[in-house]
Amino acid sequence: MDALEGVFAVAWPKGGGKLTPYLLLVPAISVVGLLVIGLVYIGDSSLRTLDRTTFLFSENYSLENYRRALSEGFTYTIIWRSLFGAFVVTIITLILAFPYAYMMVRTRSALVRKALLIALFLPFFIGQVVRAYGWLIILGNQGIINDALGLIGIEPLRLLFNYPAVIFGLVQYMLPFAVLMLAPALTAIPEEMEAAAGSLGADWFQTLLHVVLPMAKPGLIGSGIVVLTLTLTDFAMPAILGGGTQDFIANAIYDQFFRTSDQGFGSALTIILVATGSLVVGIALATFGAGTLALGKSENEVR
Amino acid sequence: MGRTQTVLFRVMVTFAVVMLSAPTLVVLGASVTSGNIIQFPPDGFSLRWYNAIVGEQTLREAFIRSVQVAIICVLVSLPAGTLAGIALARYRIRGEKLIQVYLLLPFTIPLIGSGIGLMLAFGQAGVLGSLWPIGIATATINLPFMIWAVSSSAASLDPDLELAAMSCGAGPVQTFFSVTLPAVTPGVITGSLLMFILSLNEFLVSLLLVDARIVTLPVQIYNSIRSIITPDLAAVSVVFIAVALSAIIVLDRLVGLEVFLKSK
Amino acid sequence: MTTTKNVNRRQILKASAALGAVSMGGLAAPTILRAQEPPKPNEIIIRAWGGPWVAALEAGVSNPFTERTGIRVIHDLTEDNEIQPRVWAAVAQGRTPPIHINWDTTVNATKSALRGVCEDLSDLPNIAGTLDLAKPVGVEGYPIVNTYGYVYVLAYRPEAFPDGPPTSYHDLLDPRFRGRIAFYNDGIGFHFPAQIAGGGTLEGIPDNMGPCWEFVERIKEQEPLLGEDPDFVNWFQNGEIDAACTISTNALGARRNGIDVAWTVPEEGAKFDTDGLWIPRGHSEGDLYWSREYINFALTPEAQQVWLDGLGLPGVVPGLTPPEGLAGDPSYPTEPEDFERLIRISGQIQVEHESEWFSRFKQIMQG
Numbered sequence: 001m002d003a004l005e006g007v008f009a010v011a012w013p014k015g016g017g018k019l020t021p022y023l024l025l026v027p028a029i030s031v032v033g034l035l036v037i038g039l040v041y042i043g044d045s046s047l048r049t050l051d052r053t054t055f056l057f058s059e060n061y062s063l064e065n066y067r068r069a070l071s072e073g074f075t076y077t078i079i080w081r082s083l084f085g086a087f088v089v090t091i092i093t094l095i096l097a098f099p100y101a102y103m104m105v106r107t108r109s110a111l112v113r114k115a116l117l118i119a120l121f122l123p124f125f126i127g128q129v130v131r132a133y134g135w136l137i138i139l140g141n142q143g144i145i146n147d148a149l150g151l152i153g154i155e156p157l158r159l160l161f162n163y164p165a166v167i168f169g170l171v172q173y174m175l176p177f178a179v180l181m182l183a184p185a186l187t188a189i190p191e192e193m194e195a196a197a198g199s200l201g202a203d204w205f206q207t208l209l210h211v212v213l214p215m216a217k218p219g220l221i222g223s224g225i226v227v228l229t230l231t232l233t234d235f236a237m238p239a240i241l242g243g244g245t246q247d248f249i250a251n252a253i254y255d256q257f258f259r260t261s262d263q264g265f266g267s268a269l270t271i272i273l274v275a276t277g278s279l280v281v282g283i284a285l286a287t288f289g290a291g292t293l294a295l296g297k298s299e300n301e302v303r
Numbered sequence: 304m305g306r307t308q309t310v311l312f313r314v315m316v317t318f319a320v321v322m323l324s325a326p327t328l329v330v331l332g333a334s335v336t337s338g339n340i341i342q343f344p345p346d347g348f349s350l351r352w353y354n355a356i357v358g359e360q361t362l363r364e365a366f367i368r369s370v371q372v373a374i375i376c377v378l379v380s381l382p383a384g385t386l387a388g389i390a391l392a393r394y395r396i397r398g399e400k401l402i403q404v405y406l407l408l409p410f411t412i413p414l415i416g417s418g419i420g421l422m423l424a425f426g427q428a429g430v431l432g433s434l435w436p437i438g439i440a441t442a443t444i445n446l447p448f449m450i451w452a453v454s455s456s457a458a459s460l461d462p463d464l465e466l467a468a469m470s471c472g473a474g475p476v477q478t479f480f481s482v483t484l485p486a487v488t489p490g491v492i493t494g495s496l497l498m499f500i501l502s503l504n505e506f507l508v509s510l511l512l513v514d515a516r517i518v519t520l521p522v523q524i525y526n527s528i529r530s531i532i533t534p535d536l537a538a539v540s541v542v543f544i545a546v547a548l549s550a551i552i553v554l555d556r557l558v559g560l561e562v563f564l565k566s567k
Numbered sequence: 568m569t570t571t572k573n574v575n576r577r578q579i580l581k582a583s584a585a586l587g588a589v590s591m592g593g594l595a596a597p598t599i600l601r602a603q604e605p606p607k608p609n610e611i612i613i614r615a616w617g618g619p620w621v622a623a624l625e626a627g628v629s630n631p632f633t634e635r636t637g638i639r640v641i642h643d644l645t646e647d648n649e650i651q652p653r654v655w656a657a658v659a660q661g662r663t664p665p666i667h668i669n670w671d672t673t674v675n676a677t678k679s680a681l682r683g684v685c686e687d688l689s690d691l692p693n694i695a696g697t698l699d700l701a702k703p704v705g706v707e708g709y710p711i712v713n714t715y716g717y718v719y720v721l722a723y724r725p726e727a728f729p730d731g732p733p734t735s736y737h738d739l740l741d742p743r744f745r746g747r748i749a750f751y752n753d754g755i756g757f758h759f760p761a762q763i764a765g766g767g768t769l770e771g772i773p774d775n776m777g778p779c780w781e782f783v784e785r786i787k788e789q790e791p792l793l794g795e796d797p798d799f800v801n802w803f804q805n806g807e808i809d810a811a812c813t814i815s816t817n818a819l820g821a822r823r824n825g826i827d828v829a830w831t832v833p834e835e836g837a838k839f840d841t842d843g844l845w846i847p848r849g850h851s852e853g854d855l856y857w858s859r860e861y862i863n864f865a866l867t868p869e870a871q872q873v874w875l876d877g878l879g880l881p882g883v884v885p886g887l888t889p890p891e892g893l894a895g896d897p898s899y900p901t902e903p904e905d906f907e908r909l910i911r912i913s914g915q916i917q918v919e920h921e922s923e924w925f926s927r928f929k930q931i932m933q934g
Contacts, residue, residue, distance in 0.1 A: 005474035005475075005476050005477065020390075020394065021390040021391075021393070021394035021395075021396050022390075022396070024386040024387060024389060024390035024394075025386070025387050025390050025391075025396075025402065027382060027383035027386055027387070028383045028384060028386065028387030028406060028446060028450060029387075029402075029405070029406075030383075031379065031380070031383045031439075031442060031443050031446055032405065032406055032408055032409060032443065032446060034421065034424060034439065034440075034443050035408050035409060035412060035417055035420060035421070035443055035444075036408070037420070037424045038412075038416070038417060038419070038420015038421050038423065038424050039408075039412065039416075039420055040420075041419075041420050041423040041424065042416055042419065042420050052918065052919045052922070053681065053919065054681055054682060054683075055678045055679075055681045055682035055918075056682060072930075073930075074926070074929070074930045074933065074934075077933060077934065078933070095315075096315060096318070096319050097319075099311070099312040099315040099316050099319075100315070100316050100319050102312065103312055103313075103316050110561070113560070113561065114555065114560050115320075116316070116320070117560050118548070118551060119320045119323050119324055120323065121500065121547070121551060122323075122324070122327055122544060122547070122548070123323050123324075123326065123327060124500045124501070124504055124547075125500070125503075125504065125540070125543050125544045125547040126326065126327055126330055126540045126543070126544060127504050127506065127521055127524065127525075127540075129506070129524070129525055129528055130326075130330060130524065130528070130536065130537075130540050131326045131327075131330075132326075133330075133341070133528070133532060134325070134326025134327070134329045134330050135325075135326055136801070136805070137329050137333065137341065137342065137343045137805075138325055138326070138329055138343070140805045140806075140807060141805065141806055141807050142805050142806045142807075143343075143805075144329075144343060158746055160807075161792055171322075172322050172323065172326075175319060175322070175323060176323070177448075180452075180493065180497065181451060181452075181455070184452075184455040184456055184489070184490065184493075185455060198305075203305060204305030204307060204308040205307075205308075208308070218455075219455065222451055222455065225407070226410065226447065226448075226451070229407060229410035229411050230410055232411070233410065233411065233412070233413040233414065235413065235414065235415065235507070236507075243792045243793060243794065244752035244792060244793025244794050244932070245790075245792075245793055245932050245933060246933075247929070247933055249413070250413040250414070250415060253413055253415055253416065254415050255753070255925070255929070257415055257419060257652060258646075258648040258649050258651065258652065259648055259753060259925060260921065260922035260925055260926070261651060261652075261675075261678050261922075262922060263419070263652065266415075266419075267416075267419075270412070270413060270415075270416035273411075273412075273413055273416075274408070274411050274412050274413075274416070277410070277411030277412075278404050278407070278408075278411050281403075281404050281407050281411060282400065282404050285400050285403060285404070286400065339824045339825070340804050340824055340825075342804075342805075419652065422652075422653065422656060423656055423660075426656055426657065426660045426662055427660055429662065431662065431665075510645065510649060511649075511652070511653060514612070514643065514665040514666075515612045515641045515642070515643035515665070515666070516612070516641065518643075523644070526617060526644035526645055526646070527617045527618070527644060528797065529616075529617065529644075529646050529795070529796075529797060530616045530617030530618040530619075530620060530621075530644065530796065530797055531617065531618030531619065531796075531797050531800060531820065532797055532800075532801055533618065
């Protein structure tokens with residue numbers, strides 16, 4: 001240990017303390033840097049147009065792909081559908097995730113806690129695609145739900161292949177992420193606070209609204225941002241549960257990369273999506289603060 | 304907790320648990336069908352689809368490769384995510400919001416875009432064809448989970464403890480290892496487990512980085528599903544779940560699942 | 568057996584060329600004869616569709632090929648669409664491509680051919696014994712060899728059509744089929760019959776496709792489901808749909824799983840197209856040689872017979888026996904009159920315009 005401290009002292013002379021956080025960030029920034037290298041390639045192809053007689057891309061740069069993307073009403077349709085979907089999914093997911101995380105953190109029964117944790121982790125293991133097919137079986141015309149409705153004389157309902165089905169599938173997919181991000185924030189809220197509010201005459205709803213939620217805010221924002229961005233860029237749920245008519249932006253990108261071989265146009269759409277997503281994240285961070293990341297920092301400023 | 308709240312929360316949580324588990328149960332049920340079609344309730348009971356996959360050496364190899372990829376993913380993301388999580392939670396950083404938007408790129412870039420970009424980058428470097436680039440790729444696209452898991456537990460660390468350690472003569476390295484790191488351990492464990500699971504199940508980016516000699520299990524399942532959906536895929540998924548469940552149980556015996564929730 | 572013979576012929580040709588070298592190098596001829604067959608790779612990788620598709624290829628081509636040559640065949644089940652950018656990137660970056668042979672739709676393969684990433688296969692000996700169908704349209708020589716044809720039929724559940732099979736796509740406009748018909752999500756296979764159904768002509772493709780889009784608009788009112796190959800089988804099996812424009816193999820797949828599905832070529836006609844095999848550039852001499860041998864073998868009557876029995880599709884060599892129940896079936900055209908009701912558009916026109924058609928179709932359906 002002394003040797004280590006020695007090395008450290010040499011490598012990190014006095015006054016280097018200011019640099020500490022930036023040095024700690026270097027590995028993560030480098031790992032994400034790989035994606036930035038990828039983005040450079042994508043940015044490069046987004047400026048080249050495809051020649052459909054040779055299926056090669058132009059040597060010279062132009063903004064044609066962006067012009068095309070921004071002049072088609074279709075682009076706005078799917079951007080709006082993705083953004084709106086992302087907001088709705090985020091709100092529903094948080095509403096469901098909050099009681100889940102709360103109960104998981106507060107329950108006195110170790111068994112309940114473990115069961116809730118396992119129910120959270122298991123869905124990860126059947127993957128998004130198999131899971132979506134599971135929903136096809138449950139919600140299909142001859143699925144379990146419609147069979148049950150048939151018993152009480154209700155005609156089969158079309159539960160699948162529409163926008164609500166996609167939203168539902170996405171909420172189910174995002175819920176575990178949201179709960180896992182929210183739980184640590186709830187753990188940090190002392191239980192006595194609630195008891196105190198209760199003894200001062202606040203009913204449970206007031207306590208929730210004025211004590212618990214504000215303290216859980218960083219966790220809510222953190223998980224909200226995760227759910228929002230992951231939904232915005234999702235591909236599998238709209239593809240499978242949307243029946244082909246509910247495409248999100250990522251589906252349009254998929255079509256360009258894989259179906260029409262137009263990597264240039266697909267890249268332009270990718271850049272547009274990344275810009276949109278980053279803008280939304282930026283606005284959210286500016287409006288609500290830094291979420292989980294800032295928890296406790298303002299009060300406990302170190303160094 | 305008030306009565307109304309208890310009831311309301313119980314209803315919501317029950318709904319969530321049913322919603323989370325329903326597809327898994329259906330897949331479990333569909334895997335024991337004696338028919339040729341995935342359906343629920345299954346058409347009779349048989350283990351024929353399990354028999355069909357037992358002898359499949361390719362599936363076993365694909366699973367082992369997936370585990371290797373997931374281990375590499377954790378080895379990369381654990382140090383990078385832990386340090387970044389501590390930095391973001393414990394220090395005032397200039398341009399912090401910008402850095403956060405940057406560190407969220409893995410989520411704001413659609414996976415197909417990440418996959419194409421990484422394929423071109425790794426391809427140019429001439430490293431495609433091994434497993435480690437896939438491990439790094441899955442670490443990259445999921446890194447925010449690691450960072451956030453750690454930063455949320457780092458934030459609850461009492462800074463006085465660090466100062467106390469320093470004033471007792473501990474150097475920065477010793478303080479880091481004996482005070483800071485233990486405090487964020489729950490976050491590190493949650494994050495690592497999540498990274499491991501997500502990497503183990505990743506198919507979209509991996510699809511662009513594997514070749515037939517090093518195909519991973521999720522990619523194989525995804526590819527098979529693209530052609531036809533047969534009950535053997537349900538059986539593969541169930542075996543996968545069983546392996547995962549035993550891993551979780553082992554973890555519970557070793558460290559206790561509560562570690563995800565309680566920062567000590 | 569043809570393969571063995573051809574291999575021998577090639578060996579002899581190569582050997583005689585080698586003899587020139589021998590006289591200079593002064594080596595013993597027999598050693599050279601063996602050495603001249605390029606080194607065998609341990610394995611070659613063929614991209615294939617999964618499920619019944621790969622099973623048919625294995626039985627008809629891959630397993631017999633392995634028996635004869637000792638070369639293991641690995642099947643990469645990545646979708647043809649999804650392997651394409653990987654192959655293109657590998658060729659562009661000068662890497663060894665991830666697969667040796669791509670089993671691909673001719674239209675997709677034509678894109679790769681135009682881009683120049685395909686090895687030339689013109690001198691494969693067995694091409695001599697194939698029908699015209701084997702030759703790709705709109706490209707020089709044989710960058711791809713077509714290996715069979717298929718029809719985008721109108722598949723339907725007889726139960727839903729008690730008065731007899733549908734005879735026209737107009738029949739699907741009946742209100743009772745609302746939400747119960749399906750198409751490919753890019754409309755592939757449907758554009759050309761829709762052109763006729765909308766009152767247009769095939770000559771109007773690609774310049775005057777207004778009638779096609781008008782008819783697609785009318786179909787959209789019926790709220791069709793849009794999907795890909797596995798979805799059709801799945802939807803028929805789960806009773807989600809009554810009719811679909813899909814490749815006959817999918818309908819056959821559902822039927823072989825015990826679902827009552829039939830198919831027809833409606834009065835508008837049906838799109839006929841082909842799939843083929845090709846080799847991406849960038850493989851070593853030995854790998855290339857044995858990949859070519861694989862394709863050459865896939866063109867023999869014996870390989871075609873077994874492979875295409877599994878798929879229920881007509882091959883590119885004369886004299887194949889149709890699988891049970893498919894002789895004379897509209898999805899199994901063999902005679903010139905069978906082709907009269909089928910629509911075949913050149914690969915070149917398709918690749919040049921396909922993306923506008925796809926996006927137009929999508930825009931109508933997603934709107």
